[in-house]
Amino acid sequence: MIHELGVARALDNHFEPRDARPDDYLLHFSGGACLARVTHVGAADADAGDSGEVFDLPRVRDYRRRPRRVTYLFSLGAERFFLALDDRVVAPAGFAYESMSWLRRAEPQHLLFAAATASQLDRWYRDNRFCGRCGHPTELAPSSREVVCPACAHIVYPKICPGVICAVVSLADDPAEDRIVLTRYAGRTTALWALVAGFTEIGEPLEGTVRREVMEEVGLSVRGLRFYKSQPWGFTDTLLAGFWCEVDGSDELAVDHSELKEARWFRRDEIPLERTGDQTSLTGEMIERFRLEGRAALGER
Numbered sequence: 001m002i003h004e005l006g007v008a009r010a011l012d013n014h015f016e017p018r019d020a021r022p023d024d025y026l027l028h029f030s031g032g033a034c035l036a037r038v039t040h041v042g043a044a045d046a047d048a049g050d051s052g053e054v055f056d057l058p059r060v061r062d063y064r065r066r067p068r069r070v071t072y073l074f075s076l077g078a079e080r081f082f083l084a085l086d087d088r089v090v091a092p093a094g095f096a097y098e099s100m101s102w103l104r105r106a107e108p109q110h111l112l113f114a115a116a117t118a119s120q121l122d123r124w125y126r127d128n129r130f131c132g133r134c135g136h137p138t139e140l141a142p143s144s145r146e147v148v149c150p151a152c153a154h155i156v157y158p159k160i161c162p163g164v165i166c167a168v169v170s171l172a173d174d175p176a177e178d179r180i181v182l183t184r185y186a187g188r189t190t191a192l193w194a195l196v197a198g199f200t201e202i203g204e205p206l207e208g209t210v211r212r213e214v215m216e217e218v219g220l221s222v223r224g225l226r227f228y229k230s231q232p233w234g235f236t237d238t239l240l241a242g243f244w245c246e247v248d249g250s251d252e253l254a255v256d257h258s259e260l261k262e263a264r265w266f267r268r269d270e271i272p273l274e275r276t277g278d279q280t281s282l283t284g285e286m287i288e289r290f291r292l293e294g295r296a297a298l299g300e301r
């Protein structure tokens with residue numbers, strides 16, 4: 001998964017006021033799209049993502065005219081990332097605004113994680129330019145990652161929305177007959193097979209989100225919830241928690257067609273291979289683990 005970067009590129013998001021140096025990354029977003037330089041290398045290149053493309057992010061030295069409002073974001077190992085808060089910047093030569101959904105299919109993974117996480121912080125900074133309590137223009141706290149209101153002292157912290165990924169399985173007497181529910185969203189052009197998923201409501205524990213979302217989307221009751229892993233997912237301001245669970249009672253699917261195009265039970269040998277190369281997402285990892293390991297995937301990690 002994209003946040004699993006190893007010790008050499010471990011995330012350090014401790015905030016300190018820092019000055020950007022020429023070699024530091026300096027990201028800018030416009031309309032949710034990220035300034036990036038894309039290299040078309042062809043799908044056969046081992047370094048390329050499943051789109052066959054690699055990309056790079058701009059560094060301070062790439063800008064001929066340096067952005068005026070710059071804040072430190074985080075480091076991945078020795079590499080430091082900053083964000084330009086200017087509405088507009090003069091894009092460095094060779095760089096253009098690329099949608100996050102497009103970048104999601106490109107490599108390298110550590111820059112994709114950096115761009116996704118930076119996009120979450122960029123949305124947070126832009127959405128809190130004015131105090132939500134009194135309407136006064138806000139300021140950035142000098143030595144912590146907080147937006148503060150000088151008029152009423154209201155403090156705003158970065159927004160993280162919890163959500164769940166639910167791998168619903170049916171275990172048979174013969175393990176070869178074990179099955180998993182895969183879903184496809186309606187109204188998306190690139191809808192891969194996925195797992196039941198949804199955001200946590202206020203007042204709801206994660207386990208409650210799992211039970212509610214599985215019932216709402218595919219009409220199943222579940223039991224035996226087992227937490228698998230969590231994943232920060234900056235693309236949607238989310239922290240995802242992945243759960244395995246077993247169908248409880250009837251396995252007849254009642255699909256919510258307002259949200260899903262379709263949902264189906266798949267035996268392991270029927271699972272589409274479209275997620276096999278997906279090293280980015282928790283959804284992809286859970287589907288692939290069930291395809292390869294079956295019920296053993298539900299046990300000890």
Ligand SMILES: [Zn+2]
Nearest residue numbers: 131134149152
């Ligand atoms: Zn205020």
